[in-house]
Amino acid sequence: MTRTAHGLGDAVSITPAALAASRLSFARDGRLVIDGVDVDLPVGSFGAAIGPNGAGKSTLLQLLVGTLPVDSGAVLFDGADLLALRRRDRARMVALSEQHGDGDTGLRVNDVVMLGRTPHIGRWASEGPSDRQVVADALSAVGMSAFADRPFDTLSGGERQRVQLARALAQQPRLLLLDEPTNHLDVRAQLSLLSLVRAQTAAGITAVAALHDLNIAAAYADAVIVLSDGKVVAAGPAASVLTGELIGDVYGVRADVLRHPRTGRPLIAFDTT
Numbered sequence: 001m002t003r004t005a006h007g008l009g010d011a012v013s014i015t016p017a018a019l020a021a022s023r024l025s026f027a028r029d030g031r032l033v034i035d036g037v038d039v040d041l042p043v044g045s046f047g048a049a050i051g052p053n054g055a056g057k058s059t060l061l062q063l064l065v066g067t068l069p070v071d072s073g074a075v076l077f078d079g080a081d082l083l084a085l086r087r088r089d090r091a092r093m094v095a096l097s098e099q100h101g102d103g104d105t106g107l108r109v110n111d112v113v114m115l116g117r118t119p120h121i122g123r124w125a126s127e128g129p130s131d132r133q134v135v136a137d138a139l140s141a142v143g144m145s146a147f148a149d150r151p152f153d154t155l156s157g158g159e160r161q162r163v164q165l166a167r168a169l170a171q172q173p174r175l176l177l178l179d180e181p182t183n184h185l186d187v188r189a190q191l192s193l194l195s196l197v198r199a200q201t202a203a204g205i206t207a208v209a210a211l212h213d214l215n216i217a218a219a220y221a222d223a224v225i226v227l228s229d230g231k232v233v234a235a236g237p238a239a240s241v242l243t244g245e246l247i248g249d250v251y252g253v254r255a256d257v258l259r260h261p262r263t264g265r266p267l268i269a270f271d272t273t
Ligand SMILES: Nc1ncnc2c1ncn2[C@@H]1O[C@H](COP(=O)(O)OP(=O)(O)OP(=O)(O)O)[C@@H](O)[C@H]1O
Pocket: 028, 029, 033, 051, 052, 053, 054, 055, 056, 057, 058, 059, 060, 210
């Protein structure tokens, strides 16, 4: 694994690691699709997992949330062994917002978001006023309050995406995982979703999102984790990781990496000539 000179490992030495995943491996049909992956993120940071189709981004998120079992490796979050926790305890700590959840279930939007409260509601209890308030707040945060009573499967792709995020927020996790959260979203909705994630991290939540848009990753993430063929090939701040050479090596395309005139963050201009 290659780390940049200013990689995440350096950040961790001065800031406590919230998420420390080490040597994660996972095979499908005898092939390693996650191969010795390390992820270290400080408390309250936003990590973007990028890489080509099939690189292993979604699988990595599934391993972190525990819906797929690792073949080897460990995941510590705030010092707790995440993979050893009971499902319910882990679900109070980690939430994954997925692209394709809850389709055609007949549930209303409000019910889908209430599913996020499941780990917090006693086994034999039902939802209370505080759960309903959390759900209302989560729907409001993603701008979907007006859709609370709509059947989920009547929503557009972008509306569903926002409801999935509301469900994850309603879980009140300390580690928020997002699988391609900007899919289907118009540009304003993308920026608003990522601002929302940034507000969460400012409040101390640690977030990891699988993203395809390198400019979005560069603009919002504190750290970029580049996956290729199941391995981390670079990790660290976007400004050190996202070079034309790396983009060429990993994606096989030519790109110039410019600087945003106000933020100084990388702006990737693809060569379409
Ligand atoms: N259910 C499955 N059975 C067999 N192979 C799978 C399965 N799910 C994923 N894979 C394989 O695992 C590898 C990693 O897939 P994964 O979905 O994690 O990649 P990704 O980086 O999220 O890709 P994308 O950007 O296309 O969403 C791919 O080669 C994929 O074909």
